[in-house]
Structures are given as structure tokens and as C-alpha cells.
Amino acid sequence: MPMTDHTSEMDATTDYQAGFVAVIGRPNVGKSTIMNSLIGQKLSITSPKPQTTRHRIHGILTTDRFQVVFVDTPGMHLGGQKSINRYMNRAANSAFGDVDLVLFVVEAGRWTKEDQAVADKCRNLDVPVVILVNKVDKFKDKTELFPFLQKVGDQVAFEALIPISAYTKSGFEQVQAEILKHLPQQDAIFPEDYITDRSTRFLAAEIVREKLMRALGDEVPYGATVEIEQFAFNEEEGRWHINALILVERPGQKQIVIGKKGEQIKQMGIQARKDLMHLLDSRVHLELWVKVKENWSDDDRALASLGYTENP
Incomplete structure (x- = not known):
């Protein structure tokens, strides 16, 4: 509770x-x-x-x-x-x-x-x-x-x-x-409207990655990460435009993420969009792409570029 x-x-x-x-x-x-x-x-x-x-x-x-x-x-x-x-x-x-x-x-x-x-x-x-x-x-x-x-x-x-x-x-x-x-007696550490120290963009990437973790088998999710390439609100349309890039380490993993006739990635997109609408309290246009980036999980520079840093 x-x-x-x-x-x-x-x-x-x-x-x-x-x-x-x-x-x-x-x-x-x-x-x-x-x-x-x-x-x-x-x-x-x-x-x-x-x-x-x-x-x-x-x-x-x-x-x-x-x-x-x-x-x-x-x-x-x-x-x-x-x-x-x-x-x-x-x-x-x-x-x-x-x-x-x-x-x-x-x-x-x-x-x-x-x-x-x-x-x-x-x-x-x-x-x-x-x-x-x-x-x-x-x-x-x-x-x-x-x-x-x-x-x-x-x-x-x-x-x-x-x-x-x-x-x-x-x-x-x-x-x-x-x-x-x-808890010590002291004033609040963060402003009262803060719920996290992480950006909404970060939370959006995590939502997409959660769908990967839940939908796929044991191996693929550990070789995958998510990078948000576009995260913008369109005033005229009244909705967010989010492009998320799913990075995997091998071509075979890319095919698994996409699924037969694109059905796997389509379903992950539907589920992620639903959570993103809840997070942003707004309509969302979400596009998911998959790209092979070999050995990203064992490359310190690649990890840093993907947001795996000690300080958020």
C-alpha cells in the first residue's frame, strides 16, 4: 500500500x-x-x-x-x-x-x-x-x-x-x-512537486525497455537497450512525438525484437504508448526502430553515450 x-x-x-x-x-x-x-x-x-x-x-x-x-x-x-x-x-x-x-x-x-x-x-x-x-x-x-x-x-x-x-x-x-x-529532522531535500531525480525522457526510455524485458525470452533483453532520439511536444497536434531506438548486439536479436511480420515490435509499441500516455498525461505518437550496435554492453564509451553514467 x-x-x-x-x-x-x-x-x-x-x-x-x-x-x-x-x-x-x-x-x-x-x-x-x-x-x-x-x-x-x-x-x-x-x-x-x-x-x-x-x-x-x-x-x-x-x-x-x-x-x-x-x-x-x-x-x-x-x-x-x-x-x-x-x-x-x-x-x-x-x-x-x-x-x-x-x-x-x-x-x-x-x-x-x-x-x-x-x-x-x-x-x-x-x-x-x-x-x-x-x-x-x-x-x-x-x-x-x-x-x-x-x-x-x-x-x-x-x-x-x-x-x-x-x-x-x-x-x-x-x-x-x-x-x-x-529520518532526521530537517527541511525537504527536493521541491514538493518532484517525484524523481530522473528526466521524463529517461523514464520514457525505461518504459520501452520494460516492454522488451517482459515480452522477449531470456537472452535478448540483456543484449538490448533503448535510446530516445526524438522527444518533443507538438502544440498544434496536442501530442508528444517520441522516437525510440532499440539497440541490440546481433542481427539475430534484431529479428526477434521485430518479430514475424513486425508483430512483436508492434505489440511492444502499443503497450509502451499506453504507459507513456499515463506518464505524460497526454496523447503520444510513438515510433520504435531497431538497430544493431555490436558489443555495446561491453564498451565503456558506448555505455556512456547511452546514458550509463554514475551521475544522472
Whole structure:
């Protein structure tokens, strides 16, 4: 459930609370879904595939009592020696700096080497850690979770350990209460109308990439990225014109993205346009193109030109 008490007018008094909260964990534990739910709207893209999140993104929730700046990050992962893997791990590690609280997300009943690597980093932090055990809805008998919760609790010194379900939204009120215990008293960090530190153009590219992640098989999405070439509002037509270039690494991937008689890319375009209209609150004309750019994911210069930089 989204955090409540949305602001009408900011009242920056000494009682006001504001701070940064990092959401960390290995890939595919539900970090982005949790952040989206806590702020009450979709900012980070989601899919069932690991490593859907590639960038660090701030999701900002402002009420008349507090402002929480959530830092959503790529999952910390082992293996994967390409430049893009190193970039994602740097982006994930950057969340540890200058935050007031860390939400360490793990999956109920499953503890991996990647979870252990995140736990090891948490041991050296000077800020409080709250463990969120996600996907508890998979357990009908919650007593079966007790040994796992004990195991997780032994790995990290934590302020609270909260079983939650991003799917059913259970436990989120307790998460909110725990966050507010650790936010410092200070004025808002961002203006009250900000919901993210990322541009609308960036969010548009991510929406298109989400459709790729959801529609295609296991291999192609990891060899694909999206670049927005045109992003302009036509006053006469009263609609946005967006041209998105889907970059893949091999000709075979291009054919898969396009699909038989262009049906695959057409369906992805329909779904992306629907989300873009919601994002922009306006009519949208969207065109998708596919181009082969060999080895883009292991080329530091290519990554930088495509927006894979430490500072958004």
C-alpha cells in the first residue's frame, strides 16, 4: 500500500523529517516493486527477469510531515564481466553513501551467495539497516519461515526485520513506521512537486525497455537497450512525438525484437504508448526502430553515450 498523507502545502517546520533511504539487495528480489508501492506510483520499471533495473533512480515521496528519497538500485550480482555488469554493481554500491537508512531486501526462503555478498557489505555500514523479507505470501504456514528469519538475522546487525509481500502489499505500514524512526529532522531535500531525480525522457526510455524485458525470452533483453532520439511536444497536434531506438548486439536479436511480420515490435509499441500516455498525461505518437550496435554492453564509451553514467 502506498504511503499516505500526501501533501497539499509544504509546512517546513522544525518537526519536518527528510532523508535518503537506500533499497538494496540481489537481483530479482522485488526492490523496484517495493519502492514503487511505497511512493504510490510507478517510477522504476519491473519484470520477472533479474537485472531489470540498470540505473540508480531516486523516487521521492513528499507529505506535509516528511519527505523520503528512496534510492532504488540495480541488484548486486556476482559474475557477469561485461562493462554493463560493472556499471550496475558500481551503481548499486553507490547507494551506500550518504543515506540515513538501508532497506535490505531478501526473498523469503531463499538465501544465495549474492545475498551473502550484500549482507557482508551491510556489516560495515554506519547507518541502520532494516531487513525486508519479501514474498512471504508464498508461505501459507508462516511458522515455516521462522528458521529462515533466524538465519537472515544472524547475518546482519539490524534495527528491524519485517516480513512483507510486494504482491499483496502486506507489511508496508510497518515499513513506513520504521522509516520514520530514522529520518532526521530537517527541511525537504527536493521541491514538493518532484517525484524523481530522473528526466521524463529517461523514464520514457525505461518504459520501452520494460516492454522488451517482459515480452522477449531470456537472452535478448540483456543484449538490448533503448535510446530516445526524438522527444518533443507538438502544440498544434496536442501530442508528444517520441522516437525510440532499440539497440541490440546481433542481427539475430534484431529479428526477434521485430518479430514475424513486425508483430512483436508492434505489440511492444502499443503497450509502451499506453504507459507513456499515463506518464505524460497526454496523447503520444510513438515510433520504435531497431538497430544493431555490436558489443555495446561491453564498451565503456558506448555505455556512456547511452546514458550509463554514475551521475544522472
